[in-house]
Amino acid sequence: MDSELKVVSVKKIAGTPKRQRNKLAAELGDAIAGHNIDVHFQPQFELSGGRCCGVEALARWMQSNGSETPPALFIPIAERFGMIGAIGVSVLYRSCATLIEWSEFAARPPILSVNVSPQQLTEDFSAVVESVIDLTGFPGSCLELEVTETTLISNFKRATRCLDACKELGVRIALDDFGTGYSSLDYLLKLPVDRIKLDRYFVARLGTHRKAEAIIRSVVALGEDTGVEVLAEGVESEANLKTLDALGCRQGQGNLLCPSVPADDARSLMREPWGARFKTGTRISRPDDGGLHAA
Ligand code: C2E
Ligand code: MG
Numbered sequence: 251m252d253s254e255l256k257v258v259s260v261k262k263i264a265g266t267p268k269r270q271r272n273k274l275a276a277e278l279g280d281a282i283a284g285h286n287i288d289v290h291f292q293p294q295f296e297l298s299g300g301r302c303c304g305v306e307a308l309a310r311w312m313q314s315n316g317s318e319t320p321p322a323l324f325i326p327i328a329e330r331f332g333m334i335g336a337i338g339v340s341v342l343y344r345s346c347a348t349l350i351e352w353s354e355f356a357a358r359p360p361i362l363s364v365n366v367s368p369q370q371l372t373e374d375f376s377a378v379v380e381s382v383i384d385l386t387g388f389p390g391s392c393l394e395l396e397v398t399e400t401t402l403i404s405n406f407k408r409a410t411r412c413l414d415a416c417k418e419l420g421v422r423i424a425l426d427d428f429g430t431g432y433s434s435l436d437y438l439l440k441l442p443v444d445r446i447k448l449d450r451y452f453v454a455r456l457g458t459h460r461k462a463e464a465i466i467r468s469v470v471a472l473g474e475d476t477g478v479e480v481l482a483e484g485v486e487s488e489a490n491l492k493t494l495d496a497l498g499c500r501q502g503q504g505n506l507l508c509p510s511v512p513a514d515d516a517r518s519l520m521r522e523p524w525g526a527r528f529k530t531g532t533r534i535s536r537p538d539d540g541g542l543h544a545a
């Protein structure tokens with residue numbers, strides 16, 4: 251979760267009256283039991299060349315009255331009320347099962363990133379991941395678990411044990427929202443990290459904060475020197491894209507390239523380089539703005 255969302259969600263959950271919070275928690279429990287937590291996908295792209303290099307699975311909760319509750323609100327509730335394990339397994343299973351069915355990726359699926367909450371990192375977590383890999387047939391080497399620095403700080407030893415066990419399955423590890431938490435370089439030293447996801451906080455400040463460029467350049471160099479891939483989150487404008495490319499950042503994710511969309515839309519958007527859509531004038535909007543449309 252990026253820093254702004256984290257602050258919003260803490261405020262939201264703290265500012266939500268207890269009765270309303272309990273009501274939401276009860277409704278969330280019903281949604282989980284009824285398999286009504288959906289998964290959307292946000293493709294990730296190489297910045298030069300535009301090839302799709304991965305996709306992130308994101309939980310979605312559409313309530314029966316048609317309103318969507320954002321993850322920034324329901325994930326903290328799920329964590330607080332002991333429901334995050336169920337959501338986590340469901341998102342992991344559904345996203346692996348979805349991608350493995352896409353025949354165009356039969357030879358090798360794209361990297362699939364799935365978010366993991368601190369409470370999920372219990373001793374049996376790697377067994378859960380292994381079961382999902384076995385049941386779906388999704389290759390472990392194409393699965394990436396995204397953890398945040400906050401996930402790690404709560405119980406570093408246990409988290410390292412869990413992630414090491416997952417790594418033995420061939421699974422990749424990404425540090426999500428990098429740069430806004432504790433940013434301990436110790437994580438890079440002690441954890442088997444494959445990718446850093448630079449928080450959108452820094453990308454959003456390109457052009458307005460003098461030091462943002464220098465920080466991104468340093469993280470890119472850090473990635474290169476340690477053999478860790480670097481992806482920039484929150485690529486929202488062509489100016490962002492140009493600067494990131496010039497700073498040597500190779501991968502990006504963001505609303506300019508493609509927002510999070512339902513599985514079928516993601517499937518077709520991942521087949522072509524993102525640049526092709528700019529040439530044809532096709533712009534992608536969020537599903538609640540009407541989904542795919544030609545500009
Ligand atoms: P995240 O893992 O950092 O995911 C990226 C979030 O940024 C997503 O929000 C995505 O829709 C949004 N985003 C992508 N590109 C842009 C952009 O260009 N500009 C802006 N402003 N936002 C962009 P979403 O889907 O609302 O998810 C928010 C957070 O909720 C996620 O942040 C993640 O921390 C958490 N989350 C979502 N799904 C899951 C899940 O299945 N499990 C867990 N544990 N957490 C989840
Ligand atoms: Mg993430």
Ligand code: MG
Pocket residue numbers: 251252426427447449483
């Ligand atoms: Mg993130």
